[in-house]
């Protein structure tokens with residue numbers, strides 16, 4: 001029996017290279033090792049303002065991009081959170097054992113409250129409780145995520161422990177798995193690359209747009225003139241070179257940037273070419289998939305069917321333990 005892996009992505013905008021390097025690449029790497037469930041978490045995405053007319057497109061987009069990036073639906077289960085009602089049912093139960101103080105400490109809640117001052121809703125606050133339900137409904141043991149989600153996974157362990165102590169042992173304590181790129185910074189070099197901040201390169205960005213975005217991206221801010229020596233250690237784009245460029249190029253740039261033999265523009269051009277080369281197969285596959293919505297619907301329905309069966313079984317167990325049957 002393979003251990004179960006659960007992970008999710010919000011259909012809150014374009015899937016970007018931060019999501020890819022921080023999470024999706026790891027999902028693809030682990031697909032044969034675990035029984036993998038990948039969830040498009042639409043109930044999480046509605047905690048911020050959105051256009052209902054856009055949501056369906058975003059859900060298909062998230063499914064197609066992830067499949068194009070390597071999530072083979074023959075090898076894993078891909079589904080939409082709202083297609084399995086037990087997610088919110090279990091979240092309600094977990095709400096009753098989660099201290100408010102723990103939720104108040106969550107960095108993402110603090111950040112998002114600042115970002116969306118006009119809409120600090122209860123869903124944003126209890127987001128990590130629903131996330132815990134997402135994972136534990138399927139008794140997920142491992143959760144590959146970016147660094148921003150580690151605090152939430154810690155909380156999910158606490159909730160699992162508390163439930164098990166109070167009502168009896170049911171749930172595993174999930175463990176996060178981080179990728180080699182757990183936190184990709186945005187093109188401003190200052191904030192985490194995020195769908196909602198618009199500081200990203202999408203996974204299916206056109207070559208022209210990749211170049212346009214990279215050409216204005218922040219590098220080593222101390223390097224004012226072309227003749228100034230640069231410092232790759234503090235250059236956000238050098239970090240991206242590490243994931244998209246060839247080993248010899250990275251080694252060379254690491255030297256010639258420091259001696260000012262290469263300028264930022266040339267360095268960005270190399271990165272842009274390599275990024276286009278890396279992302280082109282994903283873009284081409286995405287274009288084919290997104291045109292065939294029937295096939296996407298079929299994949300998501302098959303996924304939801306499997307997940308509903310598992311979710312029903314868990315809820316029967318949970319309710320029995322809690323004396324609710």
Ligand code: AQP
Pocket residue numbers: 008009010011012013018019020021022023024144145146147148149181182183184185192193194195196197
């Ligand atoms: N910048 C990042 N670097 C590394 N990993 C990242 N992840 C997100 N941003 C980065 C990881 O991608 C997975 C899916 O993320 P999500 O869709 O659940 O939501 P998020 O973490 O809130 O991502 P965004 O892009 O910042 O979305 P918005 O702007 O809507 O909040 C997760 O495993 C995440 O850690």
